[in-house]
Each structure stands twice: as structure tokens, then as C-alpha cells.
Amino acid sequence: MMLEANHLNVYYGNIHALKDVSFSVGEGEIVALIGANGAGKSTTLKTISGMLRSQTGSISFLGEDISKTESFRMVNKGLAHVPEGRRIFQQMPVMENLEMGAYTSKGDITEGIKEVFRHFPRLEERKKQIAGTLSGGEQQMLAIGRAMMSKPKLLMLDEPSMGLAPILVEEIFEIIRLFHEAGTTILLVEQNAGKALAIANRAYVLESGRIALTGTGAELMQSEAIKKAYLGG
Amino acid sequence: MEFLSNLISGLSLGAIYALIALGYTMVYGIAKMLNFAHGDVIMIGAFTVLATVATAGFPWYIGIIASVIVCTVLGVTIEKIAYKPLRKANPLSVLITAIGVSYFLQSVALLIFGSGKQSFPTVIKANPIKLGSLIIQGNSVVTLIITTIIMVVLTLFINKTRLGKAMRAVSEDKDAAELMGISVNRTISLTFAIGSALAAVAGIFYGSTYGFVDPYAGAMPGIKAFVAAVFGGIGSIPGAMLGGILLGIIENLSKAYISTDLADAIVFGVLIVVLIVKPTGLLGKKIREKV
Numbered sequence: 001m002m003l004e005a006n007h008l009n010v011y012y013g014n015i016h017a018l019k020d021v022s023f024s025v026g027e028g029e030i031v032a033l034i035g036a037n038g039a040g041k042s043t044t045l046k047t048i049s050g051m052l053r054s055q056t057g058s059i060s061f062l063g064e065d066i067s068k069t070e071s072f073r074m075v076n077k078g079l080a081h082v083p084e085g086r087r088i089f090q091q092m093p094v095m096e097n098l099e100m101g102a103y104t105s106k107g108d109i110t111e112g113i114k115e116v117f118r119h120f121p122r123l124e125e126r127k128k129q130i131a132g133t134l135s136g137g138e139q140q141m142l143a144i145g146r147a148m149m150s151k152p153k154l155l156m157l158d159e160p161s162m163g164l165a166p167i168l169v170e171e172i173f174e175i176i177r178l179f180h181e182a183g184t185t186i187l188l189v190e191q192n193a194g195k196a197l198a199i200a201n202r203a204y205v206l207e208s209g210r211i212a213l214t215g216t217g218a219e220l221m222q223s224e225a226i227k228k229a230y231l232g233g
Numbered sequence: 234m235e236f237l238s239n240l241i242s243g244l245s246l247g248a249i250y251a252l253i254a255l256g257y258t259m260v261y262g263i264a265k266m267l268n269f270a271h272g273d274v275i276m277i278g279a280f281t282v283l284a285t286v287a288t289a290g291f292p293w294y295i296g297i298i299a300s301v302i303v304c305t306v307l308g309v310t311i312e313k314i315a316y317k318p319l320r321k322a323n324p325l326s327v328l329i330t331a332i333g334v335s336y337f338l339q340s341v342a343l344l345i346f347g348s349g350k351q352s353f354p355t356v357i358k359a360n361p362i363k364l365g366s367l368i369i370q371g372n373s374v375v376t377l378i379i380t381t382i383i384m385v386v387l388t389l390f391i392n393k394t395r396l397g398k399a400m401r402a403v404s405e406d407k408d409a410a411e412l413m414g415i416s417v418n419r420t421i422s423l424t425f426a427i428g429s430a431l432a433a434v435a436g437i438f439y440g441s442t443y444g445f446v447d448p449y450a451g452a453m454p455g456i457k458a459f460v461a462a463v464f465g466g467i468g469s470i471p472g473a474m475l476g477g478i479l480l481g482i483i484e485n486l487s488k489a490y491i492s493t494d495l496a497d498a499i500v501f502g503v504l505i506v507v508l509i510v511k512p513t514g515l516l517g518k519k520i521r522e523k524v
């Protein structure tokens with residue numbers, strides 16, 4: 001397995017946000033992590049990328065224990081995290097945001113920038129624009145493009161479809177599929193369970209900080225419990 | 234002519250304030266704290282020159298190098314020992330700690346150098362420039378030239394280099410910067426290092442301008458530079474430069490044409506007026522709501 005998280009317990013003060021969470025992501029997979037608001041999805045990703053620490057258990061990435069690794073070292077190991085709410089650098093132009101995505105890259109980054117612009121032509125048209133003035137969809141594209149600049153082995157996306165018009169949601173999911181085809185393994189957090197399950201090889205369902213269900217995307221789409229709780233009947 | 238000469242010495246004083254204000258504003262921008270010990274770093278820098286040049290008899294350039302090294306190490310060490318453990322503490326605790334560090338540095342200087350005023354050695358040897366009836370002090374000329382160079386280099390560094398961009402990224406969003414592979418800890422250390430090195434340079438100019446140093450010599454320029462940083466828009470680098478220079482000019486012209494005693498009151502009065510009209514300072518960015 002590329003990523004293996006075992007028995008994670010994460011707290012915010014007294015709040016027990018992750019309760020004995022274990023899951024894995026295999027090389028080449030798209031794995032979805034779905035669940036209601038407050039279930040612990042973002043907490044899970046933050047724990048993987050070292051922004052939060054688990055009290056117990058272990059996290060291994062490409063066979064290496066990363067549960068104590070500082071978060072700024074993750075990107076060099078091949079792990080990229082597009083956080084919830086995009087978190088692009090609002091006051092920097094598009095181009096500098098992309099440069100920051102390749103901060104740890106030693107070589108020439110023009111090829112990487114071309115690649116991002118090939119997927120997101122709209123970013124190329126706006127490459128000198130201050131990122132804070134982009135539309136929500138463009139900001140999400142920039143956040144994904146910025147993460148791709150580090151050429152990650154595993155890309156973790158936290159609700160990439162949040163707040164986007166349906167047509168943009170389609171576009172973002174299409175891009176995720178393309179990056180996946182190009183060889184990037186994906187861990188996708190979504191509230192939009194239908195779309196996530198449709199694209200995922202496997203999925204985990206988080207409920208109040210616990211993994212409640214797991215299965216292939218197709219299996220979970222058929223599950224009565226999932227239909228009721230997340231797919232609107 | 235007299236006006237021009239007052240203006241130029243005000244400009245030179247303002248350049249010194251600007252150098253100090255840059256340290257305040259960069260640390261505020263990156264670490265989101267007001268480092269009230271910053272002024273005392275200037276005083277330590279000035280005493281370092283005094284100890285190496287006047288006491289130990291080294292040449293002036295060794296004094297300057299020693300001062301820059303001592304201040305840089307001091308600034309980084311203060312951050313590591315006093316401020317880093319308080320990264321997530323409430324801002325009031327950090328502020329009180331900074332004031333504590335300030336008193337600590339003053340007390341150390343008091344123990345080593347005593348409380349009296351000591352005359353600052355001549356490290357800047359430049360002849361006055363005469364343009365007709367206008368005489369410009371050599372000290373002012375050197376201060377203005379060096380400060381201009383420093384500001385240009387710093388601006389290029391922040392805007393164009395990889396490290397400078399990383400500093401801006403950290404100042405905007407620490408978590409996102411870490412996810413890009415930027416170490417927030419190292420960036421904060423670098424910021425304290427740059428700010429303190431600038432403070433050392435400011436200390437040399439300040440000592441040369443006033444001709445003496447004592448353990449409290451950093452307090453007043455520290456406060457004025459803080460005012461300059463707020464005046465220009467705290468967190469803004471061009472703002473600190475502009476704020477410092479305007480403050481120096483206002484102070485000097487007030488001294489020359491209104492009243493020496495009232496000069497400081499006028500300086501603070503201008504600050505209050507500016508903050509009423511534009512609360513974020515002259516070049517301050519409006520504070521963006523976090524989504």
C-alpha cells in the first residue's frame with residue numbers, strides 16, 4: 001500500500017475528532033473519504049500531512065513512517081495536500097502561486113507550469129492576475145495546479161467541489177480523472193458523495209470520527225444506508 | 234538653504250527610523266507579533282561597536298561586522314528562546330514577554346557597560362559636502378546612500394527571490410506555506426536575522442548621529458520606528474520605508490521651526506491623525522477576512 005494509516009486518534013482539546021481510524025490507499029487508486037459535515041474528513045487529511053498529530057497508531061507512506069515527520073517535509077516525500085477552502089496565496093499573482101507549489105523542486109519548473117496551463121488554460125490567461133481576484137472555480141483550479149507543481153505521488157484533495165457551480169464541479173472531477181490517468185494516486189475527500197463514489201476505486205465512510213463503512217465505489221453506491229444518508233434517498 | 238539642510242538631516246534621521254521600522258514590520262508580517270525588544274537590539278549593536286573599536290582597538294570595519302553578527306545572532310536567539318514557545322499563546326502574553334526581553338537586554342547592558350553615556354567611536358569618516366552655501370554632513374550622506382542600497386536590495390530580495398517569495402507566502406498563510414514545503418520555523422528565524430542585521434546598521438548610524446550610547450539608547454528610536462511602521466502600515470515593507478522617512482522629516486522640521494520640546498508630540502500627533510483618516514496606515518493593506 002502506498003499510504004497506510006492505522007488506529008489514528010486525534011483530539012482538539014477535549015474533542016475526540018478521530019476515533020481509531022484506519023485506512024489505506026494503494027498505488028494508482030482513487031480512494032474517496034466521504035461523510036457529513038464535521039465527520040472528521042479534514043482532520044484525517046491534516047493528520048496525514050502532519051498538521052495535526054495522532055495520539056496513537058502509525059502512518060506509513062511508501063513504506064516510511066511519517067507520523068512524526070514535520071509537515072513541510074511531506075511535499076518532498078511525494079505527498080501533496082490541497083486543503084479545504086483552497087488556501088491559495090491571495091495576494092500573490094497566479095504565477096507565483098504556482099512557483100510556490102514547486103518550492104522544493106530543484107530543477108527547471110517551466111515544464112511543470114506548461115503542464116498546469118495545458119490542463120487549466122484559464123490560469124494561463126490570468127497568470128499575472130492577483131490570485132485573490134480569481135473566481136471560486138479558478139481559485140480551485142489554481143489550488144490543484146499549485147499542488148501538481150510538486151509532481152506528487154499522492155494527491156490529497158479536501159472537498160474540491162465545495163461551493164462550485166455544477167458545470168465547474170464536472171470540470172474539476174474531469175481534471176482529477178486526468179491527473180489520475182497520468183499516474184497520480186488520489187485521496188479524495190468529498191461531501192458530494194455521488195460524484196466521489198462514481199470516480200473512486202474504493203471509499204471509506206466517516207461518521208462522527210469513526211470509519212463506519214468501506215467498500216468499492218460501486219458497492220457503496222448500491223448500499224441502502226449510503227443512499228439514504230448521502231445520496232438523497 | 235537652511236530649510237534644505239534641515240530637510241536633508243531629517244531625511245537621514247528618517248532613513249535610520251526606516252531601517253528599524255523594517256525590522257518591526259517584517260517580524261509583524263511574518264510572526265504576527267510586535268517585537269518590542271527590537272529597539273534594544275540596536276543599543277546592543279551600538280555597544281558592540283564601542284567595545285570592539287573604542288575599547289579593544291579594532292578597526293572600524295571590524296566593529297561594523299561584529300555588530301551585525303552579534304545583533305543577527307541575538308535576534309534569532311531571542312526568537313528561539315523567548316517567542317517560539319509562545320507561537321500559539323495569546324498575543325498579550327507575547328507582548329509582555331517582548332517587554333520583558335527589552336528590560337533584560339537593558340539590564341545586561343547596564344551590568345556590562347554601566348549606566349553612564351559613553352561616547353560613540355567614529356566609524357563613519359566622511360567629509361561634509363558643500364554645495365554653494367548648503368553644507369550636508371558627511372554622516373547624513375553615508376546614511377542616505379547605505380540605507381538606499383539596503384532598501385533596494387531588500388525590496389528585490391522580497392519580490393524576486395525564492396526565499397523572499399517564501400517569506401511572503403508564510404506571512405499570508407502559514408499552514409498553506411508548510412504544505413508547499415516551506416519551513417515556517419526557518420522563515421521566522423530568517424526574518425529575525427534580517428530585521429536584527431538592519432537594526433545593527435541602524436545602531437551604527439544612530440550612534441554616529443548622536444555621538445553617544447547608553448543602555449536606554451535603543452528605547453526612543455525603537456518607539457519612533459514602531460510609530461513609523463504603524464504610520465506606513467504595519468506589515469508593509471514600502472510602508473515602513475515611507476513611514477520612517479516621513480517621521481524623520483516631520484521630527485526634524487518641527488525641531489527647527491516649531492519647538493524642540495514639542496517635536497515628539499507633533500510626531501505622535503501626526504500618527505494619530507493618519508490613523509484616524511486611514512486606520513491601516515499609509516500603505517497598509519486592508520485586513521482580509523479569512524474565509
Ligand SMILES: Nc1ncnc2c1ncn2[C@@H]1O[C@H](COP(=O)(O)OP(=O)(O)O)[C@@H](O)[C@H]1O
Pocket residue numbers: 012015017035036037038039040041042043044
Ligand atoms: N480547530 C478545531 N478546534 C476544535 N474542534 C475542531 C477544530 N477543527 C475541527 N474540529 C471538530 O472536529 C470534528 C471534525 O472536523 P473536520 O475534520 O473539520 O470535519 P469535516 O472535514 O468532516 O467536515 C468536528 O466536530 C469539528 O467541530
Ligand SMILES: [Mg+2]
Pocket residue numbers: 041042043084
Ligand atoms: Mg472538512
